[in-house]
Amino acid sequence: MFERPRSGERTILVHTSAGGVPDTSEREEFIELATSAGAVIVGELISARRNPDPRYFIGKGKLQELKDNVASNDAELVLSSATLSPSQERNLEKNLNCRVIDRAGLILDIFAQRARSFEGKLQVELAQLRHLSTRLVRGWTHLERQKGGIGLRGPGETQLETDRRLIDKRIRQLKGRLDHVDSRRAMNRQNRIRAGIPTVALVGYTNVGKSTLFNALTNAEVYVEDKLFATLDSTVRRLELPSGRKVILADTVGFVRDLPHELIAAFRSTLQEAKEAKLILHLIDASDPNHWQRVRQVNAVLKQLDADRVPQIRVYNKIDKLERELRLPKIRQGNGRAVWLSAVTGEGIPLLLELIGGRLRREKVRGLLRLHPSQGRQRALLFELGAVMQEKPADDGGWILELEMVERDFRRFLKREKLPADILRESPATTLESSAIQR
Numbered sequence: 001m002f003e004r005p006r007s008g009e010r011t012i013l014v015h016t017s018a019g020g021v022p023d024t025s026e027r028e029e030f031i032e033l034a035t036s037a038g039a040v041i042v043g044e045l046i047s048a049r050r051n052p053d054p055r056y057f058i059g060k061g062k063l064q065e066l067k068d069n070v071a072s073n074d075a076e077l078v079l080s081s082a083t084l085s086p087s088q089e090r091n092l093e094k095n096l097n098c099r100v101i102d103r104a105g106l107i108l109d110i111f112a113q114r115a116r117s118f119e120g121k122l123q124v125e126l127a128q129l130r131h132l133s134t135r136l137v138r139g140w141t142h143l144e145r146q147k148g149g150i151g152l153r154g155p156g157e158t159q160l161e162t163d164r165r166l167i168d169k170r171i172r173q174l175k176g177r178l179d180h181v182d183s184r185r186a187m188n189r190q191n192r193i194r195a196g197i198p199t200v201a202l203v204g205y206t207n208v209g210k211s212t213l214f215n216a217l218t219n220a221e222v223y224v225e226d227k228l229f230a231t232l233d234s235t236v237r238r239l240e241l242p243s244g245r246k247v248i249l250a251d252t253v254g255f256v257r258d259l260p261h262e263l264i265a266a267f268r269s270t271l272q273e274a275k276e277a278k279l280i281l282h283l284i285d286a287s288d289p290n291h292w293q294r295v296r297q298v299n300a301v302l303k304q305l306d307a308d309r310v311p312q313i314r315v316y317n318k319i320d321k322l323e324r325e326l327r328l329p330k331i332r333q334g335n336g337r338a339v340w341l342s343a344v345t346g347e348g349i350p351l352l353l354e355l356i357g358g359r360l361r362r363e364k365v366r367g368l369l370r371l372h373p374s375q376g377r378q379r380a381l382l383f384e385l386g387a388v389m390q391e392k393p394a395d396d397g398g399w400i401l402e403l404e405m406v407e408r409d410f411r412r413f414l415k416r417e418k419l420p421a422d423i424l425r426e427s428p429a430t431t432l433e434s435s436a437i438q439r
Contacts, residue, residue: 009077011039012069016047016082025290030081037110042073057088070096079106086135119181126174133167199248201274204283205294206254209317213343214251241357255301275307279359282312287321313355314338320345366404367424373397378417
């Protein structure tokens with residue numbers, strides 16, 4: 001085992017993949033990941049490998065070249081862009097005499113540095129332990145307790161078995177704590193549904209400006225920095241649309257290519273906000289020449305979360321980094337599926353708010369509901385849900401209510417109160433003031 005230094009580590013990056021040489025964008029992203037983790041890059045090695053070597057992933061020639069680079073640069077760490085098996089990682093460490101981490105381990109390390117909330121720390125620790133549990137194979141043979149010979153035989157367990165047992169115990173504890181957090185989140189979501197307040201989720205590739213846009217829309221003070229995974233902890237804030245309608249805006253963790261499965265599993269409750277949302281704002285870096293690849297990768301993660309059927313608005317951010325004369329016409333064109341804006345300058349944000357309101361209005365019902373004097377409880381509940389636009393007393397002492405309500409919530413209200421499905425009447429053009437309602 002190798003001790004981990006407290007400061008930045010002298011690191012050599014190994015760019016390779018199972019399909020051959022990684023393209024330029026993949027290499028640049030891996031460099032950003034390493035820099036975000038605090039690594040000091042002292043060398044790089046590019047390896048073309050179609051069929052990974054079962055022992056080292058890279059070939060013997062590249063292994064010797066890497067070994068020479070480690071020695072000449074006094075490197076303390078080697079980062080591999082490819083996913084390594086536990087045995088490949090162990091064999092490389094033995095030959096290079098320094099720590100070796102693959103891309104999944106690097107992302108987990110970044111998440112461990114960025115997590116701030118109690119829930120975020122629990123989720124990251126759970127993901128790390130799941131990842132570590134696959135990498136204990138023969139990692140502690142020098143501390144094996146079972147020995148042969150007279151007087152040394154007997155019950156006992158290896159250090160490996162002890163570690164596995166302790167890790168499994170800790171995983172169970174973390175799952176129990178996260179179950180309580182999940183229950184609280186689910187309760188909050190149910191309260192918002194009962195109140196008729198829809199959720200709009202911000203999703204996107206990491207470092208596309210989600211937190212900056214979130215702050216611009218809600219006047220929040222979420223931490224913002226120009227680096228990958230600057231913020232991990234999901235945040236929800238109330239947002240008022242130009243129509244006066246209130247929605248909940250949820251900022252989620254950024255996605256990345258080949259996001260480790262351990263992280264998707266651990267952050268599933270946080271990303272549940274995207275699955276349960278009425279609308280997703282898919283934020284895209286318009287200045288990124290590879291943004292279409294990022295869009296496909298984000299949609300792939302959303303599909304894993306069963307959130308791919310939620311309606312989307314594509315939000316092309318960072319237009320301030322583009323040639324304005326080329327992009328301004330697209331901003332003025334805004335349609336129901338996409339909008340171009342700058343979260344930094346605020347340009348295009350009013351159009352985004354209009355689009356959000358327009359998309360949410362499509363799923364609402366509006367009409368007149370007549371209640372008898374004995375239905376005071378239903379009247380109070382509709383006011384509590386914020387569904388009553390206007391009210392007029394009826395001749396029999398009851399009420400005539402003009403309602404505007406999310407269709408799904410209205411159907412749920414009718415079912416719970418055992419009211420007929422066709423109870424709602426269309427609003428006359430002149431609303432309640434026309435007195436055009438017949439008993």
